[in-house]
Amino acid sequence: MRDSDRGTRVDALTGAVVRVAADRERRPNLPSDGCPFCVGGLESPEPYTVKAFPNRWPSLDGDRCEVVLYGPEHDRTLAEMGPERAREVIDLWADRTEVLGRRDDVAYVLIFENHGAEVGASILHAHGQVFAFAEVPPVPAGVLRRLRVGAQLLEDDPSLVVVERDGWRAWVPSAPTQPLQVRVAPLERRPDLPSLSGCERDALASVLVEVLGAFERAFASPVPYLFWVVQRPTDGRCWSSAWLHLEVSSPWRADGVLRHVAGGELGSGVMINPVPPEQQCLLLRGSR
Numbered sequence: 001m002r003d004s005d006r007g008t009r010v011d012a013l014t015g016a017v018v019r020v021a022a023d024r025e026r027r028p029n030l031p032s033d034g035c036p037f038c039v040g041g042l043e044s045p046e047p048y049t050v051k052a053f054p055n056r057w058p059s060l061d062g063d064r065c066e067v068v069l070y071g072p073e074h075d076r077t078l079a080e081m082g083p084e085r086a087r088e089v090i091d092l093w094a095d096r097t098e099v100l101g102r103r104d105d106v107a108y109v110l111i112f113e114n115h116g117a118e119v120g121a122s123i124l125h126a127h128g129q130v131f132a133f134a135e136v137p138p139v140p141a142g143v144l145r146r147l148r149v150g151a152q153l154l155e156d157d158p159s160l161v162v163v164e165r166d167g168w169r170a171w172v173p174s175a176p177t178q179p180l181q182v183r184v185a186p187l188e189r190r191p192d193l194p195s196l197s198g199c200e201r202d203a204l205a206s207v208l209v210e211v212l213g214a215f216e217r218a219f220a221s222p223v224p225y226l227f228w229v230v231q232r233p234t235d236g237r238c239w240s241s242a243w244l245h246l247e248v249s250s251p252w253r254a255d256g257v258l259r260h261v262a263g264g265e266l267g268s269g270v271m272i273n274p275v276p277p278e279q280q281c282l283l284l285r286g287s288r
């Protein structure tokens with residue numbers, strides 16, 4: 001492979017950070033020789049409950065990409081597996097954050113899931129991913145910078161709260177960029193997944209399962225969604241204002257209808273959202 005095929009580039013004009021990973025184009029879409037994540041499959045020869053392993057088709061060089069399996073069941077989502085399994089997944093996320101974050105060459109651990117073929121999941125067996133970045137990427141860097149200068153994470157409008165219990169709130173942000181979007185955060189500031197107590201992890205598991213279930217059932221067909229975790233960087237700096245939260249969103253604006261981000265949005269940086277946040281909240285509350 002030529003060096004120019006991989007690497008991080010910055011567009012000098014716009015400041016956009018781009019990771020070129022041309023060899024990912026060769027990854028199989030749907031493996032023809034059985035599911036690699038089922039027990040006995042390529043990545044899971046031995047029985048397991050949850051597990052993490054290096055991604056065979058990494059987007060970043062240097063052992064920075066992992067796959068997280070939520071369970072041996074081929075056709076169940078994290079929401080369907082329930083809060084006890086979600087707690088085990090959260091423990092694994094926290095563990096991977098600590099282990100990868102301890103490396104001198106890792107400044108930020110990003111935990112995320114792309115759920116559904118429409119948002120890029122190439123294998124349907126429930127799984128998420130971990131990216132360990134050498135530098136804090138632009139999105140969390142921007143959020144952390146705004147928190148540092150006084151931006152508030154939690155929003156209090158009761159008409160936008162989807163679930164609140166046991167110290168956690170899940171709400172539709174008042175300025176959502178996506179047609180379905182929810183933020184999940186602890187009411188008391190916690191910087192990252194490893195700093196959560198056992199009780200706090202149980203409560204997050206319960207709320208997260210409820211939120212993901214609400215997404216899946218928001219329309220008649222199973223809804224594709226994305227989520228990621230925003231947490232304290234692991235570069236050893238203080239980050240005293242870092243406040244753990246999850247961003248969950250779907251690009252669907254109606255059953256089976258993808259909202260496109262097009263010229264008006266990309267050309268202006270102003271997102272046009274066809275679904276008002278109050279309506280998003282009603283949709284999600286109604287489908288819990």
Ligand SMILES: [Zn+2]
Nearest residue numbers: 035038074125
């Ligand atoms: Zn499978």
